[in-house]
Amino acid sequence: MSTIDDLRRLALALPGAHEVTYRGNPWFNVGKKSFALAIDGRVILKLDKGHQELLFEIRPETFSKCPVATVYWSYVEIAHLDNAELADLVLEAWSQIVPKRVSRPVLAAAGRP
Numbered sequence: 001m002s003t004i005d006d007l008r009r010l011a012l013a014l015p016g017a018h019e020v021t022y023r024g025n026p027w028f029n030v031g032k033k034s035f036a037l038a039i040d041g042r043v044i045l046k047l048d049k050g051h052q053e054l055l056f057e058i059r060p061e062t063f064s065k066c067p068v069a070t071v072y073w074s075y076v077e078i079a080h081l082d083n084a085e086l087a088d089l090v091l092e093a094w095s096q097i098v099p100k101r102v103s104r105p106v107l108a109a110a111g112r113p
Contacts, residue, residue, distance in 0.1 A: 002078040002086040004038050010083075010090040011036050015102060017094065035093040043076045044068075045093040088112075 004026065011017050011028035017035075020027050028036040037044045044066050047055070052074050055063035062080040066073040078086055091110060095103040107113070 002081045002083055004043070004078075006083055006086055007036060007038065007043060007078060007090065010087050011094070014091070014094045015106060016098065030094065030098050033097040035097045036090060043078045044073050045076050045089055046096045047074050047089065047092055048096065051092065 008019065008026060008028075012019060014030075016030040017028055018030075020029055022037075025040070026038050027034050035046050049071070052063070052065075052072060055074065056065060059080075062077045064075045066075045076089065081089070091107070091112070095107060
């Protein structure tokens with residue numbers, strides 16, 4: 001079972017990540033781009049589109065669509081996740097917003113292609 005504190009620890013361990021507060025809620029950014037948000041007790045992650053669609057289908061109790069502009073982000077019930085799964089998802093969300101030259105070495109070190 002993961003918590004907002006776990007999300008914070010994982011997000012802030014990534015290169016360039018910092019926390020901002022928006023209306024009393026923690027948002028995790030690199031520069032001005034967000035990759036993870038907590039809003040009123042819900043967590044939103046910016047995940048790969050194909051992965052999101054799979055998660056929406058196979059785990060609807062944990063993942064659901066969050067419309068943002070013209071795309072979907074993912075609402076994630078992090079209490080349903082263990083820390084290892086949350087770590088993978090936070091890393092994926094972070095890698096969606098940073099340049100490839102930044103994400104490649106971190107993903108490779110984590111054993112992800």
